[in-house]
Amino acid sequence: MSLTGPSPITLATLRQAPKAVLHDHLDGGLRPATILELAAACGYDKLPAQDPESLRKWFSESANSGSLVRYLETFDHTVAVMQTPEGLHRVAYECVEDFADDGVVYAEVRFAPEQHLEAGLTLDEVVQHTLDGFAAGEKAVAATGRRIRVVCLLTAMRHAARSREIAELAVRFRDAGVVGFDIAGAEAGYPPSRHLDAFEYLSANTMRFTIHAGEAFGLPSIHEAVAFCGADRLGHGVRIIDDIEVADDGDATLGRVANYVRDQRIPLEMCPTSNLQTGAVASLAEHPFGQLARLRFRVTVNTDNRLMGDTTMSNEMLALVETFGYGWSDLERFTINAMKSSFIHFPERLDLIDNLIKPGYAVLIG
Ligand SMILES: O=c1[nH]cnc2c1ncn2[C@@H]1O[C@H](CO)[C@@H](O)[C@H]1O
Numbered sequence: 001m002s003l004t005g006p007s008p009i010t011l012a013t014l015r016q017a018p019k020a021v022l023h024d025h026l027d028g029g030l031r032p033a034t035i036l037e038l039a040a041a042c043g044y045d046k047l048p049a050q051d052p053e054s055l056r057k058w059f060s061e062s063a064n065s066g067s068l069v070r071y072l073e074t075f076d077h078t079v080a081v082m083q084t085p086e087g088l089h090r091v092a093y094e095c096v097e098d099f100a101d102d103g104v105v106y107a108e109v110r111f112a113p114e115q116h117l118e119a120g121l122t123l124d125e126v127v128q129h130t131l132d133g134f135a136a137g138e139k140a141v142a143a144t145g146r147r148i149r150v151v152c153l154l155t156a157m158r159h160a161a162r163s164r165e166i167a168e169l170a171v172r173f174r175d176a177g178v179v180g181f182d183i184a185g186a187e188a189g190y191p192p193s194r195h196l197d198a199f200e201y202l203s204a205n206t207m208r209f210t211i212h213a214g215e216a217f218g219l220p221s222i223h224e225a226v227a228f229c230g231a232d233r234l235g236h237g238v239r240i241i242d243d244i245e246v247a248d249d250g251d252a253t254l255g256r257v258a259n260y261v262r263d264q265r266i267p268l269e270m271c272p273t274s275n276l277q278t279g280a281v282a283s284l285a286e287h288p289f290g291q292l293a294r295l296r297f298r299v300t301v302n303t304d305n306r307l308m309g310d311t312t313m314s315n316e317m318l319a320l321v322e323t324f325g326y327g328w329s330d331l332e333r334f335t336i337n338a339m340k341s342s343f344i345h346f347p348e349r350l351d352l353i354d355n356l357i358k359p360g361y362a363v364l365i366g
Pocket residue numbers: 025026027028068072075079110111112115155184185186212215274304305
């Protein structure tokens with residue numbers, strides 16, 4: 001029996017809840033003030049605004065275009081200031097701090113090393129400076145008495161032709177903080193099967209991977225990702241809803257791909273705010289998250305790009321609570337879903353679930 005009852009769900013209490021994020025882009029999460037300072041330091045003079053607040057507004061407004069391709073254009077400015085050892089280290093370090101301040105206890109953060117070679121760094125150097133930044137961030141957070149684990153996924157850009165090379169890079173850094181691989185970028189016209197070579201290499205090396213699929217393009221992309229490529233998780237995957245028919249009484253009929261994804265417990269990395277911005281869904285009320293959670297797909301809550309979405313994990317959770325009426329036990333379930341789906345080793349997952357996540361929600365549930 002509880003003496004206090006459940007805490008109300010507000011942004012403040014959500015920030016205290018232990019959270020896990022599987023889908024967050026490093027180059028989509030910079031602090032506006034940091035962008036300005038790094039731009040000044042490296043001589044990048046194409047920023048669209050000159051003070052932090054205007055820049056914050058510029059990113060969220062420009063990303064809110066209803067088109068993935070235009071959303072992605074905003075990354076030119078963040079990637080531009082992440083070309084040096086200092087830039088990469090600082091952005092990674094601050095990412096850890098920002099997650100910890102929001103009560104995130106586990107994060108898988110991704111970025112595309114091939115986009116960070118303009119100042120002459122090698123792929124290996126790019127990854128090493130970033131991992132050093134994460135490690136320094138973890139240490140700084142630990143020194144304040146909090147605990148966070150941040151690991152890295154390496155992304156290959158789906159329109160480019162370096163995925164095999166990036167897969168090899170990921171495997172090279174597998175014991176140093178890289179736990180998986182991803183492909184991202186404009187989806188239409190660039191099906192995941194273009195990168196079969198990379199996925200086969202990863203599978204042969206027992207390294208796991210996720211694929212952005214079913215975001216700006218439909219069900220065929222999801223089908224390819226899970227059936228041809230063997231994706232361990234799906235980035236977004238919202239269009240899986242096209243393979244589900246829901247009758248007026250709520251009864252659902254699933255097609256073959258939807259059944260496969262649910263049966264195999266393939267995790268869906270859902271990013272509500274990002275989906276609104278890119279036009280993948282028209283409104284939160286219509287976001288497939290609600291139906292998919294109800295139908296017991298393995299849904300997880302994610303930020304995608306904190307800068308472009310002007311968002312945090314707490315914010316994404318609050319939006320879902322306000323839209324679908326979720327309570328603490330639902331949020332705990334989504335968080336445990338994320339930990340079960342994470343790419344770190346099993347004992348470490350269990351440790352975070354048993355020693356941080358369950359006790360944290362027990363306090364909030366009251
Ligand atoms: O939601 C998304 N869908 C597809 N690609 C994305 C999304 N968010 C970011 N990126 C792309 O991933 C790269 C590496 O982090 C970013 O530079 C951006 O081009």
